[in-house]
Amino acid sequence: MTIANLITIGRLLAVPLLVYALINQYNLAAFVLFAMAGISDAVDGYIARHYDQQSELGAWLDPIADKLLMFSSYLFLGIMDHIPDWLVIVVVSRDMLIVGAVVLSSLMGRPVKVAPIMISKVTTVAQVAFAAIVLYALAFGWAVGPVIYVLALVTAGLTVVSGASYLVGWMRHLSGTQA
Numbered sequence: 245m246t247i248a249n250l251i252t253i254g255r256l257l258a259v260p261l262l263v264y265a266l267i268n269q270y271n272l273a274a275f276v277l278f279a280m281a282g283i284s285d286a287v288d289g290y291i292a293r294h295y296d297q298q299s300e301l302g303a304w305l306d307p308i309a310d311k312l313l314m315f316s317s318y319l320f321l322g323i324m325d326h327i328p329d330w331l332v333i334v335v336v337s338r339d340m341l342i343v344g345a346v347v348l349s350s351l352m353g354r355p356v357k358v359a360p361i362m363i364s365k366v367t368t369v370a371q372v373a374f375a376a377i378v379l380y381a382l383a384f385g386w387a388v389g390p391v392i393y394v395l396a397l398v399t400a401g402l403t404v405v406s407g408a409s410y411l412v413g414w415m416r417h418l419s420g421t422q423a
Contacts, residue, residue: 246297251288255281255309259316266320275383281313282372311339317375326378327396334400335371338407345414356417367406374399
């Protein structure tokens with residue numbers, strides 16, 4: 245077990261704590277846990293790349309931890325009425341589309357190589373930033389006003405484009421028009 249994998253497992257274990265903090269309105273704790281999870285994602289990636297600790301386990305655990313963190317954060321921020329329901333639906337649907345496509349491709353005997361594309365990286369940054377801003381605002385009583393709605397629209401737009409890009413790539417993969 246590598247240090248990078250242990251950090252990723254720590255991020256996985258932080259998710260239930262984050263959900264608990266959100267449900268119980270421990271807003272500062274929720275913000276700190278989310279921020280630490282984000283930092284740990286960068287740290288484990290850096291360690292894995294720069295200290296030759298990349299592993300098959302890490303290649304599976306890291307995206308699972310990322311998806312679980314984003315899914316849980318958006319779902320419970322939506323349930324608690326801190327973000328619009330439609331944004332929760334867009335973010336969660338994209339992730340379900342990606343995971344479903346990977347699973348279905350494997351079940352069909354045509355596994356698809358999971359590799360993030362540039363729009364996906366930009367989308368992830370927008371989703372993390374949006375959730376972090378919402379959590380920061382809750383933790384410190386920051387009145388975000390209409391800015392949060394504009395950021396929600398930007399995040400949703402990027403999420404839709406990213407999901408569509410993955411869907412097109414997946415369909416090409418299954419039809420054999422893409423290696």
